[in-house]
Amino acid sequence: MLIIDCEKCIGCGVCEAECAFGAISVQDGCAVVDDNCTLCGSCVESCEVEALLIEEGAVQVQADINDWSGIWVFAESRHGKIAEVSYELLGVGRKLANQRGVQLSAVLLGSGVTESAPTLIAAGADKIYLGDDSTLGQYREDIYGNVLEFLIKKEKPEVILAGATAIGRSFIPMVANNLGAGLTADCTGLAIRAEDGMLLQTRPAFGGNIMATIECPHTRPQMATVRPKVMQPLMPDLERQGEVVSLSIPDRLLESQVKVLENVLEEHNQVNIQEIEVLVAGGRGVESEKGFKLVKELADELGGAVAASRAAVDSGWIPYAHQVGQTGKTVCPKLYIACGISGAIQHAVGMQSAETIVAINRDKNAPIFNIASCGIVGDLFEIMPLLTKKIRENKAL
Amino acid sequence: MDYLLSEEEQMIKDTAREITEEKIIPLRAELDEKNEFPTVILEDMAKADLFSIFVPEEYGGLGGGCFEIVLALEELARGCVGVATSFAASALGIFPVLIAGNEEMKQKYMPDIASGKRWAAFGLTEANAGSDASGIQTTAVLDGDEWVLNGTKQWITNGGESQIYTIIALTDPSKGARGASIFVVEDGDPGFSYGKKEDKMGIRSSATRELILKDCRIPKDRLVGRKGTGFITVMKTLDISRPGIASLGVGLGQAALDEAVVYAKQRVQFGKPIISFQAVQHMLADMATQLEAARSLVYAAARHIDANPKNMSKPSSMCKVFATDMAMKVTTDAVQVLGGYGYMKEYPVEKMMRDAKILQIYEGTNQIQRNVIGQELNKEYI
């Protein structure tokens, strides 16, 4: 509950202006809160006379909170191949583990994944929990969840990191829920607070216009999914030593209610735009399916992939898998070239954390130029072929 | 301007606008380029109950009239006049049944029209009967329990896409206009087929096609109203439908004005947005004024017609002439405001200008409308 002390409140209205949910109004010289309050706490911080207070009520602190130790990474693999994000997680996990003075472990589940275990050790892991079983060859929410939950309860790690991928974001929330653990989605920053060793998880809200730092004060494990391409993998060190623990998984954990009938690989989907370093994106200004040829040519020349705005996807010029933005994917490439994309906030939230943003647009007032690192105002049908050609010539040099 | 719409009227306007924004605008350029009929969008309109607005409540409709159609068409035309025309043509096609059909016939067709399960089309025009509708040559002869129709209808909107057609044919050629009757012909009737599909300058998403009646045999009860009253029903139908065409002009004009103002605020020349130049301001001011005048006249005419007065031809023709001439002017000026960009397909005003032209031509050319107004004036002043 938000408690407002009318003795202290001077009715200045600062908290009213600060409240993002319109939950506070000043009535008769004192702030009043209504049902819209989400207890976000921004008013408490804004109040200069300390008239506001959030009263939490009784919170149960997990009894064995100090028994949990070690940093874990869920090493995602699909069709036997380790996902790139797993190495990135080991990179950041290594730092966290060193700071905490604990082990870094990776959980590797799948079929025929045993031979991949050493690459995880080379990437920073001290210990691999290996579940190599034909049943785990096909990803299913329930059995992956069962196995991870079982393992966590047994080993009690303090932190679990997973990639914010289709797989990570589907079963990790269920595991967190079953453990009563806190989970932060799609983190872009992770740190250990020196005083108490708490994991500080930073994630963008409103597509990066605001950042929020989150902690789990009363429960363990502390869980987070981490956005791909944000964390740095370590240089593989083939000399590194580590332990591989082969799991004996009770059969009941491998009984799934979900049957996989088929895996369909789609050619246009072969590249996951969230894992690509260079993206060339087309929007309404590209005008047609044919227009996307120019986008593709430039992307190919740069060794990148094609992305698109919602307008282009809705017009049927390119499949949904390529859509960047609020109702599409959030990407974080090194280079993002936006062609004929106005850059409305719905698109911007999906790409503005890219390292370099290049905008090509006919309208010099398009909002995309406000977030671009550099740009050209003009006809993209003239600019793009020229750019593709010049890049080709440049590479030849 | 606030036209003090009732809650239900506002609801109709809002629903049509949602269809326009979510379903029509994302597809309009592609439909235009491919000359493709908007089947999916008409299905969306059906789900949103738009086809029920002009159907009486006893047949599953919402019981609205000309004004409700005007509100819906105005919003649809903001998105695409081609798509809006396909909707309007279905209403036009079923009006003769609503006006002159017997109870049995209404029971048979109106519920399907209201739910949008079936669409209609109106078959009047022929190669030699355009502005002069009395020149029609299609005939209908009673043979036992069946009518046998022969003839070819031309430029029929929704031809080949609708399931229900109201066809005007001569049942007594010797009596000329007094010898015409209206029949319902259904898709799949023996001897009924579709001819050439036209490739048009504008409203390219609407289907315009020939209807071929070759010894087309239909049951006796498909005659709409009494034999020989066809032309009276046709005139009444057009009186009611013309404000709808006028409202297409209003919606289109509004869309063009919106594009022009937004562009004029963004486009910078000589260091300033072009809207700060009086030459542009005056153009926009004239566009907005003519548009609002047209809207007022169309709304007033539609409400007048819904009161079911004796004479509705004059206001009906007046609003059609004024609003569609306005649409031609405003879309042309919108292209002018956008300059070179306006002439390019990348911007929507080019299509709007192409679409506007048909409004001055179909459902009675604007010259014919002026004739009607003139004749009415002649009658009024004795």
Place this chain on the structure above:
Amino acid sequence: MNIIVCIKQVPDAKDVRLDPKTNTLAREGVESIMNPFDRHALEEGVRLKETHGGQVTALSMGPPQAESVLREAISCGADQGVLVSDRAFAGADTWATSYTLRKAIEASGEFDLILCGKQAIDGDTAQVGPGLAGQMKLPFVTCVQKIRNLDDGIIQVERMMDDGFDVLELPVPALLTVVKDINDPRVPSLKGKMKAKKATIKILSAADIGAEEQCIGLAGSPTRVVNVFTPAPRGDRKMFTGSLEEQVDQLVDQLRSYL
């Protein structure tokens, strides 16, 4: 076939603007809308009802004014709306939200299928759907792009993956979260709007659903927001000058490190 669709009211992103002076979100005049992904979940529920019969219940947790999204859901084909609303829910994170929704569903009777949008556009966590499935011990699949078949208590779906899609079968009752690709939602119908205007939305409090105090709201949330800040803005953008060709040359120069 009784279907529950979970719906969240969110601020409309198209109204959200950055205040250029303070670099904070300007929220004035921001309208509330139905979370876009939830519209797809609702449409799928209504389509299933149209084919298989049954009832669609729209369920939302939120402040009293979230009632409006439930009315919108009814205008789009839902049969009834249930709003779980209580000051005690304030500050709930995804765990406490999943718990609250479970209690509300348990208080509302039998169902065959729960449909959720993949994620809400304000929080972007995508955690409540799977969390709710965990709470209810239901089989679930996230990111469903197509329901292929529903027959004899078995539902066959396509799950969108990063490299294509998987075809899966699972028994109902089950929970699915859906992506945009699954359908093209209808606009609210006129008759639906009239029905929605008259409909009574059932409002459930914490006591009505028998929620335990220590499991809801801030107290029931394992996570705490400790800091909210605005990231440093990007440096000044560089605009090129000269002829188009010269500008392209400068751009290529700029991109050299990526070649």
